[in-house]
Amino acid sequence: MEQLGFEFEVQPKRLTKVSPARLATFADCPRRYRMSYLDRPTPTRTGPWAHSTLGAVVHNALRALFDLPPQRRTPVRAAALLAEQWQSGGFADAAQAAVYRERATGWVMDYVEHHDVSGFPVGLERWVSATVSTEPGRPASMIIEGRADRIDERDGELVIVDYKTGRRAPGEDEARGSQALALYAVAASRTLRRPCHRVELHHLPTGTVAAADHTEDSLRRHLTRAEETADDLRTATDSLAAGGDSELLFPARVGPRCAWCDFRPSCAQGKQASLEAKPWELLAP
Template sequence: MGQLGFDFGVQPRRLTKVTPARLATFDDCPRRYRLSYLDRPTPQRTGPWAHSTLGAVVHNALRALFDLPPQRRSPERAAALVAEQWNDAGFADAEQAAQYRERAREWVASYVEHNDVSADPIGVERWVSAPVSPNDGPPSLIVEGRADRIDVRDGELVIVDYKTGKRAPDEYEARGSQALALYAVAAARTLRKPCYRVELHHLPTGTVAAADHTDDSLRRQLTRADETATELQTATDTLAAGADADEVFPARTGRRCAWCDFRPSCPEGQQAAPAARSWELLAP
Protein backbone atom coordinates (compact mmCIF):
# COMPACT_ATOMS: atom_id res chain seq x y z
CA MET A 1 0.00 0.00 0.00
CA GLY A 2 1.23 3.50 -0.82
CA GLN A 3 0.03 6.97 0.08
CA LEU A 4 -3.79 7.18 -0.01
CA GLY A 5 -4.01 3.43 0.46
CA PHE A 6 -3.77 2.71 -3.26
CA ASP A 7 -3.14 -0.86 -4.23
CA PHE A 8 -0.47 -0.82 -6.91
CA GLY A 9 -0.20 -4.59 -7.18
CA VAL A 10 -2.99 -5.12 -9.72
CA GLN A 11 -2.75 -3.53 -13.15
CA PRO A 12 -5.68 -3.15 -15.54
CA ARG A 13 -5.09 -3.89 -19.20
CA ARG A 14 -4.96 -0.27 -20.24
CA LEU A 15 -3.84 2.79 -18.33
CA THR A 16 -4.15 6.34 -19.62
CA LYS A 17 -0.85 8.16 -19.18
CA VAL A 18 -1.22 11.87 -18.38
CA THR A 19 0.79 14.82 -17.14
CA PRO A 20 -0.63 17.87 -15.36
CA ALA A 21 0.13 19.92 -18.48
CA ARG A 22 -1.87 17.58 -20.72
CA LEU A 23 -4.85 17.57 -18.35
CA ALA A 24 -4.81 21.35 -17.99
CA THR A 25 -4.55 21.83 -21.75
CA PHE A 26 -7.53 19.57 -22.45
CA ASP A 27 -9.63 21.25 -19.73
CA ASP A 28 -8.68 24.66 -21.08
CA CYS A 29 -9.29 23.93 -24.76
CA PRO A 30 -9.69 20.49 -26.39
CA ARG A 31 -8.56 21.85 -29.75
CA ARG A 32 -5.32 23.15 -28.27
CA TYR A 33 -4.79 19.69 -26.80
CA ARG A 34 -5.18 18.11 -30.23
CA LEU A 35 -2.88 20.63 -31.89
CA SER A 36 -0.28 20.20 -29.15
CA TYR A 37 -0.21 16.44 -28.71
CA LEU A 38 -1.95 14.67 -31.58
CA ASP A 39 -1.58 16.49 -34.89
CA ARG A 40 1.58 15.64 -36.80
CA PRO A 41 3.39 17.48 -38.15
CA THR A 42 2.79 20.01 -35.39
CA PRO A 43 0.71 22.93 -36.76
CA GLN A 44 2.08 26.45 -37.00
CA ARG A 45 2.66 28.17 -33.67
CA THR A 46 3.29 31.72 -32.52
CA GLY A 47 6.80 32.93 -31.77
CA PRO A 48 8.39 32.91 -28.31
CA TRP A 49 6.74 34.65 -25.36
CA ALA A 50 8.82 36.88 -23.10
CA HIS A 51 7.14 35.65 -19.91
CA SER A 52 7.96 32.06 -20.86
CA THR A 53 11.56 33.00 -21.54
CA LEU A 54 11.77 34.77 -18.18
CA GLY A 55 10.28 31.82 -16.33
CA ALA A 56 12.63 29.36 -18.03
CA VAL A 57 15.68 31.46 -17.20
CA VAL A 58 14.76 31.69 -13.52
CA HIS A 59 14.02 27.95 -13.32
CA ASN A 60 17.30 27.10 -15.05
CA ALA A 61 19.28 29.41 -12.79
CA LEU A 62 17.82 27.84 -9.65
CA ARG A 63 18.41 24.36 -11.01
CA ALA A 64 22.06 25.26 -11.66
CA LEU A 65 22.32 26.77 -8.19
CA PHE A 66 21.41 23.47 -6.53
CA ASP A 67 24.04 21.71 -8.61
CA LEU A 68 26.62 23.71 -6.66
CA PRO A 69 27.97 22.76 -3.22
CA PRO A 70 25.94 24.47 -0.44
CA GLN A 71 28.75 26.85 0.47
CA ARG A 72 28.70 28.30 -3.05
CA ARG A 73 24.96 29.00 -3.16
CA SER A 74 25.26 32.72 -2.55
CA PRO A 75 23.01 35.55 -3.76
CA GLU A 76 25.84 36.82 -5.94
CA ARG A 77 26.35 33.44 -7.60
CA ALA A 78 22.60 33.06 -8.09
CA ALA A 79 22.44 36.43 -9.87
CA ALA A 80 25.38 35.45 -12.06
CA LEU A 81 23.61 32.24 -13.04
CA VAL A 82 20.67 34.29 -14.33
CA ALA A 83 23.02 36.20 -16.60
CA GLU A 84 24.57 32.94 -17.81
CA GLN A 85 21.16 31.45 -18.63
CA TRP A 86 19.68 34.58 -20.21
CA ASN A 87 18.25 35.01 -23.69
CA ASP A 88 16.12 37.77 -25.23
CA ALA A 89 13.44 35.67 -26.95
CA GLY A 90 10.03 37.34 -27.00
CA PHE A 91 10.97 40.69 -25.51
CA ALA A 92 10.01 43.93 -27.24
CA ASP A 93 13.60 45.05 -27.71
CA ALA A 94 17.07 44.84 -26.19
CA GLU A 95 16.26 47.56 -23.65
CA GLN A 96 13.24 45.71 -22.26
CA ALA A 97 15.20 42.45 -22.20
CA ALA A 98 18.00 44.13 -20.23
CA GLN A 99 15.50 45.54 -17.72
CA TYR A 100 14.01 42.12 -17.07
CA ARG A 101 17.40 40.46 -16.94
CA GLU A 102 18.30 42.79 -14.09
CA ARG A 103 14.95 42.19 -12.39
CA ALA A 104 15.43 38.43 -12.65
CA ARG A 105 18.92 38.77 -11.15
CA GLU A 106 17.43 40.71 -8.23
CA TRP A 107 14.59 38.20 -7.75
CA VAL A 108 16.86 35.19 -7.63
CA ALA A 109 19.48 36.87 -5.45
CA SER A 110 16.77 37.95 -2.98
CA TYR A 111 15.29 34.45 -3.00
CA VAL A 112 18.62 32.91 -2.04
CA GLU A 113 19.22 35.57 0.61
CA HIS A 114 15.87 35.09 2.34
CA ASN A 115 15.38 31.32 1.96
CA ASP A 116 17.47 28.46 3.28
CA VAL A 117 19.09 26.84 0.24
CA SER A 118 21.79 24.97 2.16
CA ALA A 119 20.00 21.59 2.14
CA ASP A 120 20.24 19.38 -0.93
CA PRO A 121 16.80 18.63 -2.41
CA ILE A 122 15.98 15.01 -3.13
CA GLY A 123 15.01 16.14 -6.61
CA VAL A 124 15.55 19.15 -8.88
CA GLU A 125 13.59 19.08 -12.13
CA ARG A 126 12.81 15.53 -11.04
CA TRP A 127 10.60 13.29 -13.18
CA VAL A 128 8.07 11.35 -11.10
CA SER A 129 5.53 8.78 -12.27
CA ALA A 130 2.99 6.48 -10.66
CA PRO A 131 -0.03 4.32 -11.55
CA VAL A 132 -2.95 5.60 -9.48
CA SER A 133 -6.66 5.32 -8.87
CA PRO A 134 -9.02 7.77 -7.16
CA ASN A 135 -10.58 4.86 -5.27
CA ASP A 136 -9.34 1.68 -3.67
CA GLY A 137 -9.53 -0.33 -6.88
CA PRO A 138 -6.77 -1.10 -9.38
CA PRO A 139 -5.01 1.85 -11.08
CA SER A 140 -6.87 3.56 -13.88
CA LEU A 141 -4.22 6.03 -15.03
CA ILE A 142 -0.55 6.88 -14.80
CA VAL A 143 0.24 10.40 -13.63
CA GLU A 144 3.69 11.75 -14.26
CA GLY A 145 5.57 14.99 -14.66
CA ARG A 146 8.65 16.99 -13.79
CA ALA A 147 8.60 18.79 -10.43
CA ASP A 148 10.69 21.95 -10.07
CA ARG A 149 12.02 20.85 -6.69
CA ILE A 150 11.32 18.15 -4.13
CA ASP A 151 12.59 18.73 -0.60
CA VAL A 152 12.75 16.34 2.33
CA ARG A 153 11.67 17.89 5.64
CA ASP A 154 11.15 15.90 8.81
CA GLY A 155 11.04 12.68 6.83
CA GLU A 156 8.35 13.84 4.39
CA LEU A 157 8.54 15.16 0.85
CA VAL A 158 7.59 18.74 -0.05
CA ILE A 159 6.76 19.82 -3.60
CA VAL A 160 8.16 23.24 -4.53
CA ASP A 161 7.04 25.07 -7.67
CA TYR A 162 8.62 28.36 -8.78
CA LYS A 163 6.44 31.16 -10.15
CA THR A 164 7.40 34.37 -11.98
CA GLY A 165 3.97 35.65 -13.09
CA LYS A 166 2.20 38.93 -12.50
CA ARG A 167 0.21 37.87 -9.44
CA ALA A 168 1.47 36.48 -6.15
CA PRO A 169 -0.20 33.14 -5.32
CA ASP A 170 -1.98 32.36 -2.06
CA GLU A 171 -2.76 29.27 0.00
CA TYR A 172 -5.97 28.61 -1.92
CA GLU A 173 -4.11 28.53 -5.22
CA ALA A 174 -1.54 26.13 -3.77
CA ARG A 175 -4.24 23.87 -2.38
CA GLY A 176 -6.31 24.00 -5.56
CA SER A 177 -3.43 23.28 -7.92
CA GLN A 178 -4.06 19.96 -9.61
CA ALA A 179 -0.48 19.87 -10.84
CA LEU A 180 1.00 20.16 -7.35
CA ALA A 181 -1.38 17.52 -6.00
CA LEU A 182 -0.49 15.08 -8.76
CA TYR A 183 3.21 15.70 -8.23
CA ALA A 184 2.69 14.95 -4.54
CA VAL A 185 1.00 11.63 -5.28
CA ALA A 186 3.54 10.61 -7.93
CA ALA A 187 6.50 11.70 -5.78
CA ALA A 188 5.25 9.68 -2.81
CA ARG A 189 5.04 6.59 -5.00
CA THR A 190 8.33 7.18 -6.85
CA LEU A 191 10.45 8.12 -3.84
CA ARG A 192 8.68 5.95 -1.23
CA LYS A 193 8.09 8.74 1.26
CA PRO A 194 4.86 10.48 2.32
CA CYS A 195 4.14 13.76 0.53
CA TYR A 196 1.35 16.14 1.53
CA ARG A 197 2.86 19.63 1.60
CA VAL A 198 2.97 21.72 -1.58
CA GLU A 199 4.43 25.20 -2.01
CA LEU A 200 4.35 27.94 -4.64
CA HIS A 201 7.44 30.19 -4.47
CA HIS A 202 6.78 33.51 -6.24
CA LEU A 203 10.13 35.06 -7.08
CA PRO A 204 8.99 38.64 -7.90
CA THR A 205 7.42 39.17 -4.46
CA GLY A 206 9.19 36.58 -2.33
CA THR A 207 5.81 35.04 -1.45
CA VAL A 208 5.69 31.40 -0.38
CA ALA A 209 2.14 30.07 -0.64
CA ALA A 210 1.86 26.68 1.06
CA ALA A 211 -0.85 24.11 1.64
CA ASP A 212 -0.96 20.78 3.44
CA HIS A 213 -3.01 18.13 1.68
CA THR A 214 -4.83 15.22 3.22
CA ASP A 215 -5.60 11.84 1.71
CA ASP A 216 -9.10 13.12 0.98
CA SER A 217 -7.98 16.31 -0.76
CA LEU A 218 -5.48 14.39 -2.89
CA ARG A 219 -8.15 11.86 -3.71
CA ARG A 220 -10.46 14.64 -4.95
CA GLN A 221 -7.74 15.91 -7.26
CA LEU A 222 -7.18 12.39 -8.55
CA THR A 223 -10.90 12.03 -9.22
CA ARG A 224 -10.82 15.20 -11.32
CA ALA A 225 -7.74 13.96 -13.15
CA ASP A 226 -9.32 10.58 -13.79
CA GLU A 227 -12.48 12.17 -15.23
CA THR A 228 -10.48 14.41 -17.56
CA ALA A 229 -8.21 11.53 -18.58
CA THR A 230 -11.25 9.45 -19.49
CA GLU A 231 -12.67 12.28 -21.61
CA LEU A 232 -9.43 12.95 -23.49
CA GLN A 233 -8.79 9.24 -24.10
CA THR A 234 -12.33 8.80 -25.44
CA ALA A 235 -11.88 11.79 -27.73
CA THR A 236 -8.52 10.47 -28.93
CA ASP A 237 -9.96 7.03 -29.67
CA THR A 238 -12.95 8.57 -31.47
CA LEU A 239 -10.64 10.69 -33.62
CA ALA A 240 -8.53 7.64 -34.46
CA ALA A 241 -11.71 5.85 -35.57
CA GLY A 242 -12.29 8.52 -38.22
CA ALA A 243 -14.41 11.19 -36.51
CA ASP A 244 -14.22 14.85 -37.49
CA ALA A 245 -11.31 16.43 -35.59
CA ASP A 246 -13.01 19.79 -34.98
CA GLU A 247 -16.13 18.12 -33.59
CA VAL A 248 -14.29 15.75 -31.27
CA PHE A 249 -11.80 18.41 -30.14
CA PRO A 250 -13.77 21.68 -30.29
CA ALA A 251 -12.22 25.08 -29.72
CA ARG A 252 -13.09 26.63 -26.36
CA THR A 253 -12.63 30.31 -27.10
CA GLY A 254 -12.14 33.25 -24.78
CA ARG A 255 -9.65 35.97 -23.83
CA ARG A 256 -6.91 33.35 -23.54
CA CYS A 257 -7.05 32.95 -27.34
CA ALA A 258 -5.07 36.20 -27.52
CA TRP A 259 -1.92 34.45 -26.29
CA CYS A 260 -2.52 30.86 -27.40
CA ASP A 261 0.54 29.23 -28.96
CA PHE A 262 -1.63 27.78 -31.72
CA ARG A 263 -3.47 30.96 -32.62
CA PRO A 264 -2.07 30.92 -36.21
CA SER A 265 -3.69 27.50 -36.73
CA CYS A 266 -7.09 28.27 -35.19
CA PRO A 267 -9.51 30.59 -37.06
CA GLU A 268 -12.01 30.57 -34.17
CA GLY A 269 -9.31 31.72 -31.77
CA GLN A 270 -8.27 34.51 -34.09
CA GLN A 271 -11.85 35.77 -34.15
CA ALA A 272 -12.32 35.45 -30.37
CA ALA A 273 -9.68 37.96 -29.29
CA PRO A 274 -7.04 40.26 -30.78
CA ALA A 275 -3.51 38.90 -30.76
CA ALA A 276 -1.46 39.72 -27.67
CA ARG A 277 2.03 41.11 -28.02
CA SER A 278 4.74 38.70 -26.98
CA TRP A 279 5.69 40.67 -23.87
CA GLU A 280 2.24 41.55 -22.48
CA LEU A 281 2.14 38.78 -19.84
CA LEU A 282 5.36 39.85 -18.13
CA ALA A 283 5.18 40.65 -14.43
CA PRO A 284 5.12 44.45 -14.01
Protein backbone atom coordinates in the same frame (compact mmCIF):
# COMPACT_ATOMS: atom_id res chain seq x y z
CA MET B 1 1.32 6.04 -1.98
CA GLU B 2 -0.12 3.24 0.09
CA GLN B 3 -0.97 5.37 3.13
CA LEU B 4 -3.62 7.12 1.01
CA GLY B 5 -5.31 3.90 0.08
CA PHE B 6 -4.49 4.27 -3.62
CA GLU B 7 -4.16 0.99 -5.45
CA PHE B 8 -0.82 0.59 -7.20
CA GLU B 9 -0.66 -3.14 -7.68
CA VAL B 10 -3.69 -4.20 -9.69
CA GLN B 11 -3.55 -2.80 -13.21
CA PRO B 12 -6.12 -3.06 -15.98
CA LYS B 13 -5.11 -4.01 -19.49
CA ARG B 14 -5.08 -0.41 -20.58
CA LEU B 15 -4.08 2.72 -18.71
CA THR B 16 -4.28 6.38 -19.66
CA LYS B 17 -0.94 8.13 -19.32
CA VAL B 18 -1.40 11.77 -18.34
CA SER B 19 0.60 14.71 -17.05
CA PRO B 20 -0.59 17.92 -15.39
CA ALA B 21 0.26 19.82 -18.56
CA ARG B 22 -1.79 17.49 -20.78
CA LEU B 23 -4.76 17.53 -18.43
CA ALA B 24 -4.71 21.32 -18.11
CA THR B 25 -4.40 21.79 -21.87
CA PHE B 26 -7.36 19.52 -22.61
CA ALA B 27 -9.48 21.12 -19.90
CA ASP B 28 -8.69 24.62 -21.18
CA CYS B 29 -9.15 23.89 -24.89
CA PRO B 30 -9.50 20.45 -26.50
CA ARG B 31 -8.41 21.84 -29.87
CA ARG B 32 -5.17 23.16 -28.42
CA TYR B 33 -4.61 19.70 -26.92
CA ARG B 34 -5.09 18.09 -30.32
CA MET B 35 -2.72 20.51 -31.99
CA SER B 36 -0.11 20.10 -29.23
CA TYR B 37 -0.09 16.32 -28.85
CA LEU B 38 -1.88 14.63 -31.74
CA ASP B 39 -1.61 16.57 -34.99
CA ARG B 40 1.40 15.68 -37.11
CA PRO B 41 3.05 17.64 -38.50
CA THR B 42 2.50 20.08 -35.63
CA PRO B 43 0.47 23.10 -36.79
CA THR B 44 2.12 26.51 -37.04
CA ARG B 45 2.77 28.11 -33.67
CA THR B 46 3.53 31.61 -32.47
CA GLY B 47 7.03 32.67 -31.57
CA PRO B 48 8.37 32.76 -27.99
CA TRP B 49 6.55 34.60 -25.20
CA ALA B 50 8.62 36.88 -23.01
CA HIS B 51 6.98 35.74 -19.76
CA SER B 52 7.73 32.10 -20.61
CA THR B 53 11.31 32.95 -21.47
CA LEU B 54 11.70 34.80 -18.18
CA GLY B 55 10.25 31.91 -16.19
CA ALA B 56 12.51 29.38 -17.89
CA VAL B 57 15.62 31.49 -17.23
CA VAL B 58 14.83 31.81 -13.52
CA HIS B 59 14.03 28.09 -13.21
CA ASN B 60 17.29 27.12 -14.93
CA ALA B 61 19.35 29.48 -12.80
CA LEU B 62 17.91 28.07 -9.57
CA ARG B 63 18.40 24.52 -10.72
CA ALA B 64 22.04 25.27 -11.49
CA LEU B 65 22.39 26.92 -8.09
CA PHE B 66 21.24 23.81 -6.22
CA ASP B 67 23.71 21.72 -8.22
CA LEU B 68 26.47 23.61 -6.41
CA PRO B 69 27.85 22.79 -2.95
CA PRO B 70 25.93 24.74 -0.25
CA GLN B 71 28.83 27.06 0.52
CA ARG B 72 28.81 28.32 -3.08
CA ARG B 73 25.09 29.11 -3.16
CA THR B 74 25.47 32.84 -2.68
CA PRO B 75 23.46 35.77 -4.06
CA VAL B 76 26.42 36.77 -6.25
CA ARG B 77 26.67 33.28 -7.70
CA ALA B 78 22.90 33.20 -8.31
CA ALA B 79 23.22 36.45 -10.27
CA ALA B 80 26.05 34.99 -12.34
CA LEU B 81 24.03 31.86 -13.10
CA LEU B 82 21.09 33.93 -14.26
CA ALA B 83 23.41 35.82 -16.60
CA GLU B 84 24.67 32.51 -17.99
CA GLN B 85 21.13 31.26 -18.56
CA TRP B 86 19.73 34.51 -19.96
CA GLN B 87 17.69 34.53 -23.19
CA SER B 88 15.69 37.35 -24.76
CA GLY B 89 13.05 35.56 -26.83
CA GLY B 90 9.71 37.39 -26.93
CA PHE B 91 10.82 40.72 -25.50
CA ALA B 92 9.91 43.90 -27.36
CA ASP B 93 13.51 44.98 -27.81
CA ALA B 94 16.92 44.91 -26.19
CA ALA B 95 15.99 47.70 -23.79
CA GLN B 96 12.98 45.84 -22.40
CA ALA B 97 15.00 42.63 -22.15
CA ALA B 98 17.66 44.49 -20.16
CA VAL B 99 15.07 45.80 -17.71
CA TYR B 100 13.72 42.32 -17.00
CA ARG B 101 17.15 40.80 -16.85
CA GLU B 102 17.99 43.25 -14.07
CA ARG B 103 14.72 42.47 -12.28
CA ALA B 104 15.23 38.73 -12.54
CA THR B 105 18.77 39.12 -11.21
CA GLY B 106 17.34 40.87 -8.16
CA TRP B 107 14.74 38.14 -7.72
CA VAL B 108 17.23 35.28 -7.56
CA MET B 109 19.64 37.25 -5.36
CA ASP B 110 16.85 38.06 -2.90
CA TYR B 111 15.67 34.45 -2.97
CA VAL B 112 19.10 33.19 -1.94
CA GLU B 113 19.45 35.94 0.65
CA HIS B 114 16.12 35.35 2.38
CA HIS B 115 15.45 31.61 1.93
CA ASP B 116 17.31 28.60 3.24
CA VAL B 117 19.14 27.18 0.23
CA SER B 118 21.63 25.09 2.20
CA GLY B 119 19.78 21.79 1.88
CA PHE B 120 20.15 18.99 -0.63
CA PRO B 121 16.95 18.53 -2.65
CA VAL B 122 16.06 14.94 -3.47
CA GLY B 123 14.94 16.11 -6.89
CA LEU B 124 15.66 19.01 -9.26
CA GLU B 125 13.49 19.05 -12.38
CA ARG B 126 12.81 15.47 -11.28
CA TRP B 127 10.61 13.22 -13.40
CA VAL B 128 8.11 11.34 -11.22
CA SER B 129 5.52 8.76 -12.21
CA ALA B 130 2.88 6.58 -10.57
CA THR B 131 0.19 4.11 -11.57
CA VAL B 132 -2.89 5.00 -9.55
CA SER B 133 -6.51 4.27 -8.79
CA THR B 134 -8.80 6.79 -7.16
CA GLU B 135 -10.43 4.27 -4.82
CA PRO B 136 -9.03 1.39 -2.75
CA GLY B 137 -9.61 -1.99 -4.39
CA ARG B 138 -10.33 -0.56 -7.83
CA PRO B 139 -8.05 -1.39 -10.76
CA ALA B 140 -5.59 1.37 -11.63
CA SER B 141 -6.91 3.74 -14.28
CA MET B 142 -4.08 6.20 -14.92
CA ILE B 143 -0.36 6.65 -15.06
CA ILE B 144 0.33 10.15 -13.79
CA GLU B 145 3.71 11.64 -14.52
CA GLY B 146 5.46 14.97 -14.67
CA ARG B 147 8.54 16.97 -13.87
CA ALA B 148 8.65 18.79 -10.52
CA ASP B 149 10.77 21.94 -10.16
CA ARG B 150 12.17 20.83 -6.83
CA ILE B 151 11.49 18.11 -4.28
CA ASP B 152 12.77 18.66 -0.76
CA GLU B 153 12.80 16.26 2.18
CA ARG B 154 11.89 17.72 5.57
CA ASP B 155 11.35 15.70 8.72
CA GLY B 156 11.05 12.47 6.77
CA GLU B 157 8.43 13.73 4.29
CA LEU B 158 8.76 15.06 0.76
CA VAL B 159 7.78 18.63 -0.15
CA ILE B 160 6.93 19.75 -3.68
CA VAL B 161 8.36 23.19 -4.54
CA ASP B 162 7.19 25.06 -7.64
CA TYR B 163 8.73 28.38 -8.73
CA LYS B 164 6.51 31.18 -10.00
CA THR B 165 7.46 34.42 -11.78
CA GLY B 166 4.01 35.72 -12.77
CA ARG B 167 2.27 39.04 -12.26
CA ARG B 168 0.71 38.28 -8.89
CA ALA B 169 1.72 36.38 -5.81
CA PRO B 170 -0.23 33.13 -5.35
CA GLY B 171 -2.03 32.38 -2.10
CA GLU B 172 -2.66 29.27 -0.03
CA ASP B 173 -5.90 28.52 -1.90
CA GLU B 174 -4.01 28.44 -5.18
CA ALA B 175 -1.42 26.07 -3.76
CA ARG B 176 -4.12 23.81 -2.35
CA GLY B 177 -6.18 23.97 -5.53
CA SER B 178 -3.31 23.26 -7.91
CA GLN B 179 -3.97 19.93 -9.59
CA ALA B 180 -0.40 19.86 -10.88
CA LEU B 181 1.12 20.12 -7.40
CA ALA B 182 -1.24 17.48 -6.02
CA LEU B 183 -0.39 15.04 -8.80
CA TYR B 184 3.32 15.69 -8.30
CA ALA B 185 2.85 14.90 -4.60
CA VAL B 186 1.19 11.55 -5.35
CA ALA B 187 3.71 10.63 -8.06
CA ALA B 188 6.70 11.71 -5.97
CA SER B 189 5.52 9.62 -3.04
CA ARG B 190 5.29 6.58 -5.28
CA THR B 191 8.56 7.19 -7.14
CA LEU B 192 10.66 8.02 -4.09
CA ARG B 193 8.74 5.83 -1.61
CA ARG B 194 8.27 8.48 1.04
CA PRO B 195 5.12 10.31 2.17
CA CYS B 196 4.37 13.63 0.47
CA HIS B 197 1.59 16.01 1.51
CA ARG B 198 3.06 19.51 1.52
CA VAL B 199 3.17 21.63 -1.64
CA GLU B 200 4.63 25.13 -2.00
CA LEU B 201 4.53 27.92 -4.58
CA HIS B 202 7.62 30.13 -4.35
CA HIS B 203 6.91 33.50 -6.02
CA LEU B 204 10.25 35.03 -6.97
CA PRO B 205 9.11 38.63 -7.68
CA THR B 206 7.71 39.07 -4.15
CA GLY B 207 9.74 36.46 -2.27
CA THR B 208 6.55 34.96 -0.84
CA VAL B 209 5.76 31.29 -0.29
CA ALA B 210 2.21 29.95 -0.59
CA ALA B 211 1.97 26.53 1.06
CA ALA B 212 -0.69 23.90 1.62
CA ASP B 213 -0.72 20.57 3.44
CA HIS B 214 -2.82 17.99 1.66
CA THR B 215 -4.82 15.26 3.33
CA GLU B 216 -5.66 11.86 1.93
CA ASP B 217 -9.08 13.16 0.96
CA SER B 218 -7.82 16.30 -0.78
CA LEU B 219 -5.31 14.33 -2.83
CA ARG B 220 -7.99 11.82 -3.75
CA ARG B 221 -10.28 14.63 -4.91
CA HIS B 222 -7.55 15.89 -7.22
CA LEU B 223 -7.03 12.38 -8.57
CA THR B 224 -10.76 11.95 -9.16
CA ARG B 225 -10.92 15.20 -11.12
CA ALA B 226 -7.86 14.16 -13.11
CA GLU B 227 -9.46 10.80 -13.87
CA GLU B 228 -12.61 12.48 -15.20
CA THR B 229 -10.57 14.64 -17.58
CA ALA B 230 -8.43 11.65 -18.58
CA ASP B 231 -11.56 9.65 -19.45
CA ASP B 232 -12.82 12.44 -21.72
CA LEU B 233 -9.39 12.81 -23.26
CA ARG B 234 -9.07 9.09 -23.95
CA THR B 235 -12.56 8.87 -25.47
CA ALA B 236 -11.88 11.76 -27.83
CA THR B 237 -8.47 10.38 -28.82
CA ASP B 238 -9.82 6.89 -29.49
CA SER B 239 -12.70 8.26 -31.54
CA LEU B 240 -10.30 10.35 -33.60
CA ALA B 241 -8.12 7.30 -34.26
CA ALA B 242 -11.25 5.44 -35.40
CA GLY B 243 -11.95 8.11 -38.03
CA GLY B 244 -14.03 10.58 -36.04
CA ASP B 245 -14.36 14.26 -36.90
CA SER B 246 -11.44 16.11 -35.33
CA GLU B 247 -13.34 19.42 -35.21
CA LEU B 248 -16.23 17.89 -33.27
CA LEU B 249 -14.13 15.69 -30.99
CA PHE B 250 -11.68 18.47 -30.12
CA PRO B 251 -13.66 21.71 -30.27
CA ALA B 252 -12.08 25.11 -29.76
CA ARG B 253 -12.95 26.60 -26.39
CA VAL B 254 -12.64 30.27 -27.24
CA GLY B 255 -12.11 33.09 -24.77
CA PRO B 256 -9.58 35.69 -23.63
CA ARG B 257 -6.79 33.08 -23.62
CA CYS B 258 -6.99 32.88 -27.39
CA ALA B 259 -5.09 36.17 -27.46
CA TRP B 260 -1.90 34.42 -26.35
CA CYS B 261 -2.48 30.82 -27.48
CA ASP B 262 0.58 29.20 -29.02
CA PHE B 263 -1.58 27.84 -31.85
CA ARG B 264 -3.41 31.05 -32.65
CA PRO B 265 -1.90 31.17 -36.20
CA SER B 266 -3.54 27.80 -36.94
CA CYS B 267 -6.97 28.39 -35.35
CA ALA B 268 -9.49 30.53 -37.22
CA GLN B 269 -11.93 30.55 -34.29
CA GLY B 270 -9.24 31.69 -31.91
CA LYS B 271 -8.31 34.56 -34.20
CA GLN B 272 -11.93 35.70 -34.27
CA ALA B 273 -12.36 35.43 -30.50
CA SER B 274 -9.83 38.06 -29.43
CA LEU B 275 -7.15 40.44 -30.57
CA GLU B 276 -3.65 39.05 -30.77
CA ALA B 277 -1.52 39.74 -27.71
CA LYS B 278 1.98 41.07 -28.00
CA PRO B 279 4.64 38.54 -26.96
CA TRP B 280 5.57 40.67 -23.94
CA GLU B 281 2.09 41.59 -22.66
CA LEU B 282 1.97 38.98 -19.90
CA LEU B 283 5.15 40.15 -18.21
CA ALA B 284 4.75 41.35 -14.64
CA PRO B 285 4.59 45.16 -14.71
